[in-house]
Amino acid sequence: MREIALSVGVAPITVSRALKKPSSVSPETRRRILQAIEEVGFIPNQLASSMRGAGRIIGTVVPPLINSGIAEQVQGMSDECRERGYQLLLMQGDFSPEAEDEAIRALLGWRPAGLILQAFVQGPVAREMLRETGVPVVEISEIRGNEPIDMAVGVSNFDAAHAMTAHLAAKGYRCIGFVSTPIHGNDRLRQRRIGYRQAMADLGLSPVPELEVEVDITPQGGAEALRILTARNPRLDVIFCSSDTLAIGAVQECHRLGWKVPGRLAIAGYGDVDLAAQLHPTLTTVRVRRYDMGRRAVRQLLRRLEGDAPTQAIVAVGFEIIERESA
Amino acid sequence: MREIALSVGVAPITVSRALKKPSSVSPETRRRILQAIEEVGFIPNQLASSMRGAGRIIGTVVPPLINSGIAEQVQGMSDECRERGYQLLLMQGDFSPEAEDEAIRALLGWRPAGLILQAFVQGPVAREMLRETGVPVVEISEIRGNEPIDMAVGVSNFDAAHAMTAHLAAKGYRCIGFVSTPIHGNDRLRQRRIGYRQAMADLGLSPVPELEVEVDITPQGGAEALRILTARNPRLDVIFCSSDTLAIGAVQECHRLGWKVPGRLAIAGYGDVDLAAQLHPTLTTVRVRRYDMGRRAVRQLLRRLEGDAPTQAIVAVGFEIIERESA
DNA sequence: GTCGGCCGTGATACCGTTACCATCAACAAT
DNA sequence: ATTGTTGATGGTAACGGTATCACGGCCGAC
Numbered sequence: 001m002r003e004i005a006l007s008v009g010v011a012p013i014t015v016s017r018a019l020k021k022p023s024s025v026s027p028e029t030r031r032r033i034l035q036a037i038e039e040v041g042f043i044p045n046q047l048a049s050s051m052r053g054a055g056r057i058i059g060t061v062v063p064p065l066i067n068s069g070i071a072e073q074v075q076g077m078s079d080e081c082r083e084r085g086y087q088l089l090l091m092q093g094d095f096s097p098e099a100e101d102e103a104i105r106a107l108l109g110w111r112p113a114g115l116i117l118q119a120f121v122q123g124p125v126a127r128e129m130l131r132e133t134g135v136p137v138v139e140i141s142e143i144r145g146n147e148p149i150d151m152a153v154g155v156s157n158f159d160a161a162h163a164m165t166a167h168l169a170a171k172g173y174r175c176i177g178f179v180s181t182p183i184h185g186n187d188r189l190r191q192r193r194i195g196y197r198q199a200m201a202d203l204g205l206s207p208v209p210e211l212e213v214e215v216d217i218t219p220q221g222g223a224e225a226l227r228i229l230t231a232r233n234p235r236l237d238v239i240f241c242s243s244d245t246l247a248i249g250a251v252q253e254c255h256r257l258g259w260k261v262p263g264r265l266a267i268a269g270y271g272d273v274d275l276a277a278q279l280h281p282t283l284t285t286v287r288v289r290r291y292d293m294g295r296r297a298v299r300q301l302l303r304r305l306e307g308d309a310p311t312q313a314i315v316a317v318g319f320e321i322i323e324r325e326s327a
Numbered sequence: 328m329r330e331i332a333l334s335v336g337v338a339p340i341t342v343s344r345a346l347k348k349p350s351s352v353s354p355e356t357r358r359r360i361l362q363a364i365e366e367v368g369f370i371p372n373q374l375a376s377s378m379r380g381a382g383r384i385i386g387t388v389v390p391p392l393i394n395s396g397i398a399e400q401v402q403g404m405s406d407e408c409r410e411r412g413y414q415l416l417l418m419q420g421d422f423s424p425e426a427e428d429e430a431i432r433a434l435l436g437w438r439p440a441g442l443i444l445q446a447f448v449q450g451p452v453a454r455e456m457l458r459e460t461g462v463p464v465v466e467i468s469e470i471r472g473n474e475p476i477d478m479a480v481g482v483s484n485f486d487a488a489h490a491m492t493a494h495l496a497a498k499g500y501r502c503i504g505f506v507s508t509p510i511h512g513n514d515r516l517r518q519r520r521i522g523y524r525q526a527m528a529d530l531g532l533s534p535v536p537e538l539e540v541e542v543d544i545t546p547q548g549g550a551e552a553l554r555i556l557t558a559r560n561p562r563l564d565v566i567f568c569s570s571d572t573l574a575i576g577a578v579q580e581c582h583r584l585g586w587k588v589p590g591r592l593a594i595a596g597y598g599d600v601d602l603a604a605q606l607h608p609t610l611t612t613v614r615v616r617r618y619d620m621g622r623r624a625v626r627q628l629l630r631r632l633e634g635d636a637p638t639q640a641i642v643a644v645g646f647e648i649i650e651r652e653s654a
Numbered sequence: 655g656t657c658g659g660c661c662g663t664g665a666t667a668c669c670g671t672t673a674c675c676a677t678c679a680a681c682a683a684t
Numbered sequence: 685a686t687t688g689t690t691g692a693t694g695g696t697a698a699c700g701g702t703a704t705c706a707c708g709g710c711c712g713a714c
Contacts, residue, residue, distance in 0.1 A: 001670065011694045016672060026692060041459060046436040047382070048670035051374045051699050065402050066601075071392040078392075078419045082430075087437065090417045092405045103409075109373040110414065132368060219605035248602060255607035275575060275602070278546035280582035328700065338664050343702060353662060375700035378669050657714085664707080669700105676695080683688075 001044065008036050019044060046087075050111065056086050058301060059107035060116040063094030069271050069290040073140065076294020077116060084302055086113070097123035097185070108133055114301035119154055120146040120187050136304045138297045142188045143314050151304070153297045153315040157188045160286050160319040161195030161242070162202075164268055167321050168238050169203045173266060176200065177239035179225040179246050181217040192242045192270065211236075215246065222249025223256075230265070238266035238327055244273045244285055251279055251326065266327035281325035288319050328371065335363050346371060373414075377438065383413050385628060386434035387443040390421035396598050396617040400467065403621020404443060411629055413440070424450035424512070435460055441628035446481055447473040447514050463631045465624045469515045470641050478631070480624045480642040484515045487613050487646040488522030488569070489529075491595055494648050495565050496530045500593060503527065504566035506552040506573050508544035519569045519597065538563075542573065549576025550583075557592070565593035565654055571600045571612055578606055578653065593654035608652035615646050 005012040010029060018025045018033040025033070036042075050056060058081055065071050074090070081088045089110060091103040104126045107115060112135060119139035121127055130137055130149055137150040144156040168176055178196045183189040193212070200207035210232050215221035222241060226249075230236050241247035247269030254261045261267055261281050269276060272287035296315055303311050332339040337356060345352045345360040352360070363369075377383060385408055392398050401417070408415045416437060418430040431453045434442060439462060446466035448454055457464055457476055464477040471483040495503055505523045510516040520539070527534035537559050542548035549568060553576075557563050568574035574596030581588045588594055588608050596603060599614035623642055630638050 012670085013672070013695085014693060016670095017693090020672085024692080029692080041456065043432055043435050043456075043460075045378070045438060045670050047374050047378045047438055048699090049672075051372070051378065051701090052670080052672045053699095055374070065392060065398040065405075071398045074417075075392050075419070078417060082419060087433070088417050090401075090405060090415050092402070092409060105370055106414070108370050111372060111374055129368065129370075133370075219602050223605065245601070249605050252605045252607050274572070275546050278550065278576050278579045280579050339700085340665085340702070341663060343700095344663090347702085351662075356662080372700050375669090376702075378671095378700085379702045380669095655714105658712095660711085661709090662707105664705105666704090666706100668703085671699090673698085674696090677693080679690105679692090681688105681690085684686085 001042070004033065004036050004040060004042055007040070008032050054305075055111050055113045057089050057110050057112040058086050058114050058116065058298060059089040059091070059110065059112040061091045061093035061100065061103045061107070061118065063118060064092065069273065069288065072290040073294040076291040076296075077298050078294075080295040080298035084298070086298070086302075094118065094186075097126070101125045101129070104129060108135065113305055114138070116140055116297045116301065118188075119143070119148070119152055121149060122185055136301050138300050140293060140297045142191055143316055145187055145191050145194075148313060151300050151311070151313050151315075153293055153300055153317065154188075155288050155293075155317055155319045156195075157191035158195035158198070160270070160288070161192040161240075162199040163195075163319070163321055164240060164270070164286050165196050165199035166203065167323070168240060168266070168268060168327060169199070169205070171266075171327065173237035173327075174205060175233060175235045175237045176205065176211065177225075177229040177233065177236050178212045178242070179222065179229070179239055179250070180212070180214050180242040181221065181246070182214050189242060196240060217243060217245055219245060219249030219252060222246035222251075223253035226250040226253045226265075236265065238262070238268065240268045240270075242270050244269035244271040244276050244283065247283055247285065247326075248273075248275060248279060251281070251283065261326050268327040272322055276322075277324070279326070284324045284327040285322050286319055287322050289317055293317050328369065331360065331363050331367060331369055334367070335359050381632070382438050382440045384416050384437050384439040385413050385441050385443065385625060386416040386418070386437065386439040388418045388420035388427065388430045388434070388445065390445060391419065396600065396615070399617040400621040403618040403623075404625050405621075407622040407625035411625070413625070413629075421445065421513075424453070428452045428456070431456060435462065440632055441465065443467055443624045443628065445515075446470070446475070446479060448476060449512055463628050465627050467620060467624045469518055470643055472514060472518050472521075475640060478627050478638070478640045478642075480620055480627055480644065481515075482615050482620075482644055482646045483522075484518035485522035485525070487597070487615065488519035488567075489526040490522075490646070490648055491567060491597070491613050492523050492526035493530065494650070495567060495593070495595060495654060496526070496532070498593075498654065500564035500654070501532065502560060502562045502564045503532065503538065504552075504556040504560065504563050505539045505569070506549065506556070506566055506577070507539070507541050507569040508548065508573070509541050516569060523567065544570060544572055546572060546576030546579060549573035549578075550580035553577040553580045553592075563592065565589070565595065567595045567597075569597050571596035571598040571603050571610065574610055574612065574653075575600075575602060575606060578608070578610065588653050595654040599649055603649075604651070606653070611651045611654040612649050613646055614649050616644055620644050 114136040119142040141154040197207040269285035276283040441463040446469040468481040524534040596612035603610035
């Protein structure tokens, strides 16, 4: 930058202004500066810029990208960040609360303008760190069952699971199984199970542990869940999988067993992945607009950072029950 | 940091040393410094650190995470980065060369220690920028068909597609269709098609345009490809999809049409996603260890950055033909 | 006893940018 | 003619670390 300034014959600060507030530099000077930048191939150092002025990094801790719709969410965040001139700093999490603390600490080291974390942040250590530093935080995915640290964007997984369970009951199913991936420490999954149980209770179908099972988040897990639940409950009507990945595994297992879906057993999923509409039979599931969720989370942060308007703390993105052939 | 130094009664630089080179500070001093850091909840500013010393950011430009195994690759990079104390800065790309240039320029602004880009970087502008700045670059995914800017980690998509085509021919199939997602500007896909064509030629089965089609990278695309190819070529034996997503869509379409797989038509994929082994029938496909690829790309960069050993420029991760029921 | 080297520590400068305040010319208002 | 206002530009300091060199004390070698 000094180099540019010298070659044009102005002070470094003028170069800075030409880039950040073009209106505050005379058109002629600006033109010459931009030309020099072009020629030299100068790329401003964002580190220095962030250290002095406002940082343009948004940090996020995400569960493994491989499964589920997390990739879509990240895509949404990333797209919105790019359009607004921010950078996304990615960390893996969803392990122990300690690992989460560590990931958040690492992100804070970069003095991000804001953080997007999976709802809800578990550890008291992390919550304390975040409160102390005062970084804007959006907790994403879930909006029910806990107080957000700062802001929240997501759906009520409770409502969604409740609605699907009620939908299945309305279709005449009575013995409704529930398959989940490991719930420990994951509020979204917990809310789905609570929603299922509440719906069962509301319908006068007492929720019993025999109807619930936890398996790995793989198609194999779904197949395994199907075997376990049908062995335990011969009268099982339908299984509601808390993730499409599981549901797809279960459908394939039915093919293997030669069972008609939904004739012998109905199956419902959660997430509405691409494949859900292509499966044979097509999959009844819950659609959540995760891509939008990602985008909105970033927007929510930026509104706080750039806007002055009072911001509502919680944004619900809604969900839909997608009724197809499988249930 | 100044604060910590004051409270312990040492110079700031000693605090810095206690964190970066613990051996160069006396045990007693170190203990007191670490304790003070703990108490105050101090988190070192990575921006400042990176500006002066060596940065600990690794930048990457990735295609949309939603499809394919890119998510796995990112997972691999992310895991390796975390273990080595680096941060992953993520940008979306895979659009026009101009967009790629822009993404790379944005990353360079953060003065990353290294970049991981999808092979091979298209634009001459980007190649020039990278050469000028001299950042270590790993081009990931493909290792054939072009000269890497610096280093490359990946498979030969040519060899993999060639091997699968040969495998299909060895199984007795003669009229082998090839389905791809849009190839324009994507070397990996191009190499797969070239590998297919070369194998056809090697086998004495002349490759003809009627046997090839390009569709969107969705299961719907796979279904569409199947309809197009069978309409064009009534004697079609098998279709080789350059992505499992397409293959899965094609299999589902066969179910819809009531066609036996592989009785009426065989189907092969590329990628070996989780679901491939669960599908009905299970999917014959090419396995590429993308997670490993991500990890190795980072390792390759760090070897250059930290190690002094001469590094081989190209790392092949290999592939396997996974023979299952569908072909 | 003197010297050279090592160890723990500190003073200083610097990385590249921008916030803050100062400067100066030109022009309008009084 | 004097003062006030606006617009363009610059000087300086500061963000928070660390590279570099310097310093004093302690030790073993001769």
